[in-house]
Amino acid sequence: MQDNLEILSRAIKQWIPEDRPVSQAPPAKELEQILDLGLTHEGADQATLEQAIRDYLHYNPDVSQAGFFKLLYSGQNKPALLGDWITSLSNATMHTYQVGPVATLMELELIKQWNALVGFDQGEGVMVAGGSQANLIGMMLARHKACPDYKTKGAQGKTLVAYVSDQAHYSGEKAANVLGIGTDNLISVESDEAGRMKPAALDAAIELSKAEGKTPFYVCLTAGTTVVGAYDPVAECSDVAKKHDLWLHIDGAWGGPILFSEQHRHLLANSHLADSFTWDAHKLMNVPLTAAVILVKHPGALKACCSGGGGDYLFHADENADYNLGERSIQCGRRADSLKVWLSWKAAGNKGFSDKIDYLQQIKNQCVELVEQREGLEMLAPAVYQNVLFRYRPEHMTDEAQLRDLNIAICAEMRRSGGAYIDYARFKGRTGIRLILANADVTSEHLTELVDNCQRIGRELAAK
Ligand SMILES: Cc1ncc(COP(=O)(O)O)c(C=O)c1O
Numbered sequence: 001m002q003d004n005l006e007i008l009s010r011a012i013k014q015w016i017p018e019d020r021p022v023s024q025a026p027p028a029k030e031l032e033q034i035l036d037l038g039l040t041h042e043g044a045d046q047a048t049l050e051q052a053i054r055d056y057l058h059y060n061p062d063v064s065q066a067g068f069f070k071l072l073y074s075g076q077n078k079p080a081l082l083g084d085w086i087t088s089l090s091n092a093t094m095h096t097y098q099v100g101p102v103a104t105l106m107e108l109e110l111i112k113q114w115n116a117l118v119g120f121d122q123g124e125g126v127m128v129a130g131g132s133q134a135n136l137i138g139m140m141l142a143r144h145k146a147c148p149d150y151k152t153k154g155a156q157g158k159t160l161v162a163y164v165s166d167q168a169h170y171s172g173e174k175a176a177n178v179l180g181i182g183t184d185n186l187i188s189v190e191s192d193e194a195g196r197m198k199p200a201a202l203d204a205a206i207e208l209s210k211a212e213g214k215t216p217f218y219v220c221l222t223a224g225t226t227v228v229g230a231y232d233p234v235a236e237c238s239d240v241a242k243k244h245d246l247w248l249h250i251d252g253a254w255g256g257p258i259l260f261s262e263q264h265r266h267l268l269a270n271s272h273l274a275d276s277f278t279w280d281a282h283k284l285m286n287v288p289l290t291a292a293v294i295l296v297k298h299p300g301a302l303k304a305c306c307s308g309g310g311g312d313y314l315f316h317a318d319e320n321a322d323y324n325l326g327e328r329s330i331q332c333g334r335r336a337d338s339l340k341v342w343l344s345w346k347a348a349g350n351k352g353f354s355d356k357i358d359y360l361q362q363i364k365n366q367c368v369e370l371v372e373q374r375e376g377l378e379m380l381a382p383a384v385y386q387n388v389l390f391r392y393r394p395e396h397m398t399d400e401a402q403l404r405d406l407n408i409a410i411c412a413e414m415r416r417s418g419g420a421y422i423d424y425a426r427f428k429g430r431t432g433i434r435l436i437l438a439n440a441d442v443t444s445e446h447l448t449e450l451v452d453n454c455q456r457i458g459r460e461l462a463a464k
Pocket residue numbers: 072129130131132133135169171222224225226251253254280292
């Protein structure tokens with residue numbers, strides 16, 4: 001154990017210097033040649049293992065730095081990181097209270113707090129391996145409500161149809177695949193110019209499915225879309241779902257934490273109207289991957305939908321039976337993700353996360369102002385949450401394909417020259433640079449430098 005501690009200490013103090021580039025991995029084919037990846041019959045010595053750890057850290061993008069804007073998480077949540085280490089140290093698993101007693105009680109407390117934020121008074125939940133799995137279970141719960149026999153007897157000739165917006169995360173498609181719904185039966189409902197689902201289009205799509213003899217069963221709204229951070233209108237879409245008696249899920253994997261903020265929670269007003277809710281703690285809350293939850297308004301729904309087997313050897317009817325989370329889950333062995341989330345929530349309090357969101361909203365607004373002021377830069381969508389999608393557009397250039405190439409080239413050049421790690425994305429046919437502001441260490445100075453660099457690189461590339 002002492003050896004491990006020393007290596008960890010060296011890794012932190014020496015192998016990840018603060019001034020290293022945000023991203024420095026060469027293309028995969030090159031990196032394959034550099035690394036000693038082969039697993040062999042004979043074991044290796046300590047020095048070989050240490051070198052492997054150094055390489056691992058060296059080539060991985062440094063998501064903790066202020067210059068990392070690529071993904072929906074960045075920065076470092078120190079209590080959560082500590083929790084992650086301790087979780088591995090104890091190696092608890094979450095199917096029964098007996099093998100994860102404190103982790104179970106922490107998970108239950110987290111679920112209570114999450115439900116309070118969403119507004120599910122009697123809500124339940126279970127932690128899952130990411131937002132995609134939470135969305136999968138949301139769809140599964142809806143399937144169970146619409147067709148309680150589906151679990152045991154299968155489709156029985158029914159064609160179930162699910163609805164998401166055309167801006168929804170691709171996990172909806174994965175879920176339709178895994179659950180045997182058929183990905184063609186996942187309907188992408190048109191969104192408006194800000195990326196929000198159009199309630200009238202949702203209603204029309206459901207009516208059409210019914211007219212075709214199909215069985216609508218599930219509406220999934222997004223709170224904070226992946227590309228532009230749009231919030232679907234909950235009350236209006238809830239009316240439509242109610243009219244057709246459909247399960248309403250909200251995918252708040254990215255945008256759920258807005259509920260911490262008194263000032264900004266109006267973006268996700270009426271979340272309590274949903275039947276289930278996805279929340280990722282490994283995105284805006286910066287807990288190390290993975291940490292996510294599926295919350296459900298109706299107590300008992302998870303067990304009814306997910307349980308099956310294990311009663312004879314695992315889920316004993318002892319005094320702790322009510323605390324066994326395993327039957328609510330689709331996993332057997334499940335990592336104890338609660339400790340890292342609980343530690344960081346305990347340390348920050350609701351106020352800590354609320355302050356973080358209020359701060360990030362403030363620097364996001366400054367960033368949008370900068371983009372709007374700079375010659376040649378333009379926003380491609382309203383930035384209501386922490387996504388800023390903009391592009392460089394020289395006056396003479398109107399061709400979308402050319403503009404796309406130029407903005408992709410800006411991202412590549414930024415990385416090549418050791419600058420910030422930014423990425424591109426397409427929204428409504430136009431491609432821009434997507435910044436994700438999720439790290440409260442980012443300052444307005446960082447953003448000014450970044451916007452200046454995008455403008456400068458854009459100008460230089462366009463001149464060539
Ligand atoms: C809106 C949204 N939902 C769900 C997911 C999937 O979450 P996870 O990566 O935790 O599976 C993402 C990931 O980016 C997302 O942006």
